[in-house]
Amino acid sequence: MKRILEELSSLRGSRARVLLCDDQPINIRLANALLKGDYDIYMATSGVQAIEQCEKVQPDLILMDVNMPGLNGYETCERLKQNTATLGIPVIFLTGLNSEEDEARGFDVGGVDFISKPIHGTVLKARVLTHLTLKLQSDFYRNIAVTDSLTGLFNRRKFDSELAEKWELCKRSGQAISLLMIDIDYFKRYNDHYGHQAGDQCLAEVAHAIRSNFHRSYDCVARYGGEEFACILPMAGSEQAIKLAENVCQAVARLKLPHARSEVGPHVTLSIGVASITAPDPGSSPAGLIALADQNLYQAKAHGRAQVYA
Ligand code: GH3
Ligand code: MG
Ligand code: MG
Ligand code: MG
Numbered sequence: 001m002k003r004i005l006e007e008l009s010s011l012r013g014s015r016a017r018v019l020l021c022d023d024q025p026i027n028i029r030l031a032n033a034l035l036k037g038d039y040d041i042y043m044a045t046s047g048v049q050a051i052e053q054c055e056k057v058q059p060d061l062i063l064m065d066v067n068m069p070g071l072n073g074y075e076t077c078e079r080l081k082q083n084t085a086t087l088g089i090p091v092i093f094l095t096g097l098n099s100e101e102d103e104a105r106g107f108d109v110g111g112v113d114f115i116s117k118p119i120h121g122t123v124l125k126a127r128v129l130t131h132l133t134l135k136l137q138s139d140f141y142r143n144i145a146v147t148d149s150l151t152g153l154f155n156r157r158k159f160d161s162e163l164a165e166k167w168e169l170c171k172r173s174g175q176a177i178s179l180l181m182i183d184i185d186y187f188k189r190y191n192d193h194y195g196h197q198a199g200d201q202c203l204a205e206v207a208h209a210i211r212s213n214f215h216r217s218y219d220c221v222a223r224y225g226g227e228e229f230a231c232i233l234p235m236a237g238s239e240q241a242i243k244l245a246e247n248v249c250q251a252v253a254r255l256k257l258p259h260a261r262s263e264v265g266p267h268v269t270l271s272i273g274v275a276s277i278t279a280p281d282p283g284s285s286p287a288g289l290i291a292l293a294d295q296n297l298y299q300a301k302a303h304g305r306a307q308v309y310a
Contacts, residue, residue, distance in 0.1 A: 001129050008136035015040045016132045017057055021050040021076070022065035022094070027117075031063055031094070034121050035128060047071025051079060054086045060135045061128060064111075066095040066102070074109045081110040088138075090131050094119070148223040150200060151207035159222035159230055163286045166220070166234040171280040175234070178241035178276040181293040182210065182229040182248065185269045185305040189261035202257055202268060203227060209251040213244060230293075238276035238310060245272040245308040269306035273297030276310075 009015050018035055020028045021044040028043050035041060042057050044050035047070055050062065062080075066073035073093055080086040090112040095102070098116035106114040113127055146158035154162070163179075170177040184190070184206060191199040210229055211221050224230040231248075233241055249270050257268040273296030275289050300309035 001133055005129060005133045005136060008133070008140055011140065012136070016061070016136060017042060017059040018128065018132070019044060019050060019053055019057070019059035019062045021045075021047070021062060021068075021073070023068040024065070027065065027094075030119060031124070034119070034125060038125075039128075039132070047073070047076030047079075050076055051086070054080060054089060058086075059089055060139075061132050062089055062091045063094045063128070064091050066093055066097050066106070074105055077106075077109045077111055088135075090135055092127065092131060094124075148207075151204050151223050153207050153211060153229065154220055154222040156222065156224060159220060159224060159232070162220040162222075163232055163290075166218070166232055167280055167286040167289075170234055170277075171282065171284070174279045176237040176276060176278050177280065177289070178233040178236045178238065178274065179289050179293045180229075180231040180233070180241060180245050180248070181224070181273040181275075181290075181297040182231070182245075183271050183297055183301070184227040185264055185271055185301075186259065186262045187227040190259055190268070193261045205255060205257060206252055206268065206270070209255055210248050213247045213251055236276075237278065238274070241274050241276050242308060242310050245274050245310075248272065249306070249308060264304065264306040271297060271300035271305045272308045273300055274308060274310035 005016065016039045018039045019042045020031050022028050023045055025045065032041050042053050042059055044053050047068060064073040064077060073095065077091045080089060080091065091110065092113040092115060093106040093111050094115045094117065096117045103114045112131055115124060115127065146154055148155040166177060190202060207223065207229065214221050214231065218234055220232040222230050233244065249272065252268060252270050255268065258266060259268045262269065273293045275292035275296060277289055296309045300307050303309065
């Protein structure tokens with residue numbers, strides 16, 4: 001088990017993070033002494049502090065006391081499970097309570113395990129290791145499920161679910177949403193001239209340059225298919241979307257990737273179709289937004305490529 005966790009930690013490039021939450025510093029010290037050799041430890045002495053820490057450091061596991069002044073451990077766990085940003089963090093209760101009802105309540109509010117004090121070091125360490133391994137494994141597979149392996153961008157599956165979600169969000173809140181459809185110009189010729197492996201390398205570099213223009217956490221940049229990319233910009237109107245699209249073109253131009261067979265210049269260029277909706281109509285679906293971005297991409301190609309069309 002330990003080897004698997006070490007492998008998963010090294011794959012993601014950071015040690016597992018454990019948050020210790022207990023109102024008694026002596027209990028935190030005890031658990032810390034047992035775990036600090038293997039994990040990065042964070043501490044909280046109240047439920048409110050634990051919630052703050054969760055949002056800040058995204059721990060992989062919480063050891064949670066139950067009896068605490070203010071929010072108790074059960075209430076804290078319930079709050080964490082109501083927030084999409086923290087609901088995936090497993091909670092192990094570590095408490096002086098030991099009745100069947102107490103334990104059942106712990107599972108009821110979303111805990112994954114329940115350990116009654118006094119602490120037995122080897123058992124605590126084994127349970128922590130088990131739950132951390134499950135957590136990092138699940139993160140690993142979830143990550144693979146949404147990532148395009150060549151470019152590191154989100155994949156088409158994630159794009160589809162993000163668009164549906166962000167469309168509904170903008171519909172409910174009456175806000176604008178924009179979409180960029182991006183296509184590399186004359187890419188078939190690039191492959192023919194430089195070879196498929198160089199083509200792959202080019203796709204990865206272009207993807208990285210595209211990504212570097214997006215700084216809002218809720219923007220989604222995806223590989224839509226082949227040499228096409230798509231970006232969802234929730235809460236962004238046409239002006240902002242066009243500006244971003246221009247920036248994306250310039251970022252790729254700055255790479256100066258040689259393209260001897262392109263008809264629009266000596267370097268790799270992009271054509272981008274931009275579509276924006278001021279506020280999605282009730283009952284509407286995002287299919288119209290995709291169709292519009294596609295049409296505008298076609299226009300960008302027809303008007304000579306290496307340009308943004310909105
Ligand atoms: P246009 O300017 O009209 O977009 O021309 P194009 O040649 O870019 O468009 P076309 O759709 O004819 O060709 C796209 C090419 O992209 C064909 C395909 O070989 C290449 N391609 C798609 N996916 C990959 C990939 O993963 N790796 C590599 N190397 N090439 C890919
Ligand atoms: Mg306590
Ligand atoms: Mg294409
Ligand atoms: Mg193309």
